Amino acid sequence: MKSNYLSEEKGRGGKEFVDPQRIIRDKFQQVRWQEPLVYDIGRPGERGVLLDSAEPEIVDELGEDITNIVPEKMLRKEAPRLPEVGQARVVKHFTRLSEQMSSEDSTICFPLGTCTMKYNPKIHERFVNMPQFTELHPRQDESTVQGVLEIMYKMQEYLKALSGLGAVSLQPACGSQGVFSNARILRAYQEDRGLGLDKKDEIISTVFSHPCNPATPAMSGYKVITLYPDETGYPNIEKFKAAISERTAGMIICCPDDTGIFNPDIAEINRAVHEAGGLTILDSANANGYFGWARAKESGFDMTHWNLHKSFASPHGGAGPGAGPIAVREDLAQYLPVPTVEYDGDKYYLNYDLPKSIGKIRSFYGNIGVVIRSFAWVTSLGKEGMREVTNTAVLNSNYLRTFLEALPGIEVGFDMPQRLHEIRYSLDKIYQDTGFDSDLITQRLNDFGIGGSFTSHHPMIVPNPITPEPTETYSKEEIDEYAAAMKEIVRECYEEPELIEHAPNNCSFPNITEEMANPERQAPCRSVFERVHKGEVK
Amino acid sequence: MKKLGFIVNPFAGIGGSVALKGSDGDEIVEKALALGAVQKAPTRAVQALEELKPYKDSFVFITCHGDMGENEAVAAGFDPQIIGDELGERTKAQDTCNAALKMEEENVDLILFAGGDGTARDIYDTIGTRIPVVGIPAGTKMHSAIYASSPKAAGSLCAMYLNDIVKRTTELEVMDIDEDAFRKGKVIAKLYGALKVPNEPNLTQGMKSGGHASDDSAYLDGISDYVVDDMKEDTLYIIGSGTTCQPVMDKLGLENTLLGVDVVQNKRLLAKDVTENQLKEIVKDKKAIIYVTPIGGQGYIFGRGNQQLSGEVIRMVGTDNVRIIATPSKINSLPKHQLRVDTGDVEVDEMLKGPKRVICNRAEISILDIV
Structure with a gap:
């Protein structure tokens, strides 16, 4: 059934929706291979590679059974339970699995949002796959790795320029590890001044800040004070x-938050924390909102970290690898993780x-591949290019807003009209009217060939949230397509609820319910799963 | 095989659509029907049962005659066992109570009921916390935290409990609103009691906007540790009402008044379920600390369900000695994440207003505004 629902509607400012029936992929069908687990294919004795028997000279030397030369206590009692599958079957198995995945190169993938799923130039993959990088060993002598050290050093210089802070470490391998490093530096600094946990034991954060902002100081022994928004x-x-x-x-916060709102009092807040003897740490995971326009230093922060795999460039959809470098005030450089990468005017060390x-x-030194990609990205953009990244990201997000805000039941929470690179919308009105929550609605997006969409970090302060983040790399057509799909889904919620109820309907995998996400019901590995299945364990 | 009791208050929520702001009392039901109101509780009850249908052979289904369960059960494809007497055309609150009582006699493992705050109150009055319940939200106001977040969620929660997927229960608040006052635009809410509900915060109303698979009991445990560890010799500790304050008394091994105020000194119970006048006597010229928790979904820390803690008592103790405790999920249930006070003493209310610390766990504090 197709209706003219909303056909008269226009986006804010009179922009017309592109006719959903023309632009959306309502016949999309993802591959569903019904592929068993690799353990459930093949048969005993099936092999991918058959090894030749040993040459007579070797047998003469070592005997028929080479286990004779392995110390008894190191021998396994039983063979490992590995899949027994021939080569062709293995190739088909993994090819089928890959076909069931959505891919950055085929979907409009920006709705994953906040993780800033950007276009990552393919040439970066050629850089990181050059043998000059792949064949390096972290224990090589410094004199033989001057090239990669130079890249690391120059990347540090870029990050100093972007933050205004005096020293950088590229070692943390992800954003939360970066925040953790900063929390440890904060504690080391306070203890150095005789202000250990017995005297200063509170860290301030906000409920919209990313979850690692309160979690890592808590891991470091601090009490966390969380502020709620007005x-x-x-x-x-x-x-x-x-x-x-x-x-x-000290204080660890995001600014702007995932709502796209920049706290205009941030400099005054930093001053107040400093007056009380605290240090302030900025979580720069939302740097897409201010690259080249605002810096940690001028906002009054003492430390920051970035997610190179999100805000810069590196494919990230597969959960890694990441890089979460940190920058700190010059006088805090003495607490950085070791080793630091330095230059004496002649060589890097x-x-x-x-x-x-x-x-x-x-x-070792962190995830160098991610650093190399980001180095290429910043180098190719230059100073003006970095500012342009933010301009475009903010423009794209606000362009999308003109459509989404015009849809019935979609609201932009909070009384702050100006938003940066992303916006957290609430679909609560739709939920109240139809019973479909934002998790289900974002799963329906998959039915139109659109990748996974981010709702919100916990706790969900905005009820029934979605947080699309078009970044700087998506075309106007892709944003139009996303908006048209959302328009169609809102119509379905009210007029064809059966399409939403069990969404996604056209994807490789069915609806993932909250119940399936319950950690108490998840098996960490196959052997546990089998035992649960047999009723041996609950 | 587990036994499920199923009760529908067919007139729950009937006042809502015709702006009567509630449905308690025969007169209002008649008025609502005269205004053309349609019963919505039976439909919502069927929605919940549809979630249960795949498991229909794995438990015994017991319900009441007619619209109080039988009709909905049959509509959803169940073949229920019917208990109790035939009912009149207009069922009453007493019918809910009778049904709950009969189900207790039948030793049901869980009661699934559809209704609003009034129905929850009736169930609480009859069975207290002796039998776990799942509430299908079908009322007008729905201030009680016990309800599932939707009819479907009620069905899922029920299925999870009956199939031993959720085994633990938690006590959630039953709220009572004075409907007459509410119809005149005034919210006078008080904590009425607590019902035992299968513990799955994802599916109950208190966590509607949270959706976090967190377990509140860990926070309650942390809060009570914080409070007990912080107790100083000879200081009086006035422990307010509600399910957040209760674990503090439990941790001390002291008897608790869920809906009243108790006083502790040197980790011993000094006075139980005190009145305002008793409190004034007790705190006179002594160092005292008041612990209170906001009412979930509303945010009142004074003036709702704890009128003993009057403006005068708060003045005597000192506003600086008021401490607030609440779990993050309760904070998330508060409108605009704000706290409210209504001590009856405007000056004291003013003194309390502004940003205040709220203890959420051993090492977690939130700052909320009292408005």
């Missing part, structure tokens, strides 16, 4: 002042001589 979408300065005391060790270092955050 009707503006951010906590007013009086709330910060109520939280600040002589026990304040690794400096382990930091007696007050918080230690190693990760083995």
Whole structure:
């Protein structure tokens, strides 16, 4: 059934929706291979590779059974339970699985949002796959790895310029590890001044800040004070002042938040924390909202971190690898993880001589591949290009807003008209009217060939949230297509609820319910799953 | 095989659509019907049962005659066992109570009921926390935290409990609103009691906007640790009402008054279920700390369900000695994440207003505005 629902509607400012029936992929059908687990294909004795028997000289030397030369205590008692599958079957198995995945190169993938799923130039993959990088070993002598050290050093310089802060470490392997490193540096700094946890034991954060902002100081022994937003979408300065005391060790927050709202009092708030003897840490995961326009230093922050795999460039949909470099004030450089990458005017070198270092955050030097991609990205964009990234991201997000805000039941929460690179919308009216929550509605997006859509971090302050983030890399047509699909889905919620009820209907995998996400009901591996299935364990 | 009791208040919520702001009392039901109101509780009950249908052979289904369960059960494809007497055309609150009582006699493992705040109150009056319940939201006001977030969620929660997927239960608040006052535009809500509900915060109303698979009991445990660890010698601790304050008394091994105020000194019970006058006597010239928790979904910390803690008592204790406790899920249930006060003493209300610390766990504090 097709109706003229909303056909008269126009977006804000009179923009007309592109006719959904023309633009959306309502015949989309993802491959469904019904592929069993690799353990459930093949048969005993089936092999992918058959090895030749050993040459007579070797048998003469070692005997028929090579297990004779392995110490008894190191021998397994039974063979490992590995799949027994021939080569052709393995190839088909994994090809089928890959066909069931959505791909950055085929979907409009921006709705994953907040993770800033950007276009990642394919040439970056050629860079990182060059043998000059892939054949390096982290234990090589410095003199033989001058090239990669130079890239790391120059990337550090870029990050100093982007933050205005004096020292950088590329070691943390993800955003939360970056925040954790900063939390440890904060604690090391306070303890150095004789202000350990017995004197300063409170960290201030906000409920919209990313979950690692309160979690990592809590792991470091601090109490966390969480501020809730006012009707503006951010906590007013009086709330910060109520939280600040002589026990304040510091503050870790996002700015802007995932709502796209920048706290206009941030400089004054940072000053108030400093007056109480605290350090302030900015979570720059939302840097797409201010690249080249605002910096941690001028906003009054002492430290920050980035997610190179999100805000910069690196494919990230498969959950990694990531890089979460940190930047700190010059006088905090002494606490950075070791080694730091430095340059003496002649050669690049690794400096382990930091007696007050918080230690190693990760083995070796971090995820270099991600750093190389991001280095290429910043180098190709340059200073003006970085500012343009933000301009376009903000424009794209606000362009999408003109459509979404015009749909019945979709609201932009909070009384703050100006938004940056992303907006957290509420679909609560639709939920109240139809019983379909934003999780289900975003799953229906998949039926139009659109990739996974982000709702919100927990706790869900905005009821029934979605947080699309078109970034700077999506075309106007792709944004139009996303908006048209949302328009069609809103219509379906009211007129064809059976299409939403069990969505996605046309994808490789069915609806993932909350119940399936319950950790108490998940088996961490196949052997546990089998035991649960047989009723041996609950 | 587990036994499920099923009760529908067929007139729950009937006042809502015709702006009567509630449905308690025969007169209002008649008025609503005269105004053309349609019964919505039976439909919502059927929606819940449809979620249960795949498991229909794995439990015994017991319900009441006619619209109080039988009709909905049959409509959803069940073949229920009917208990109790035939009912009149207009069922009454007493019918809900009778049904709950009969189900207790039948030793049901769980009661699934459709209704609003009034129905929850009737169930609470009859069975207390002796039998776990799942509430299908079908009323007008729905201030009680016990309800599932939707009829479908009620069905799912029921299925999960009957199939041992959810085994633990938690106590959630039953709220009572004075409907006469509410119709005149004034919200006078009080905590009426608590019902035992299968513990799955994703599916109950208290977490409607949260959706986090968190378990509130860990926070309640943390809060009570914080409060008990912070207790100083000889200081009086006035412990307010509600299910957030209760674990504090449990941790101390002291008897708790769920809907009243108790006083603790040196970790011993000094006075139980005190009145305002008793409190004034007790705190006179002594160092005292008041612990209160906001009412979920509303945010009142004074003036609702704890009128003993009057403006005068708060003045004597000092507004700086008021401490607030609440779990993150309760905070998320508060309108605009704000706290409210209505002590009856405007000056004290003013003194309390502004940003305040709220203890959420051993090492977690939130700042909320009292408005």
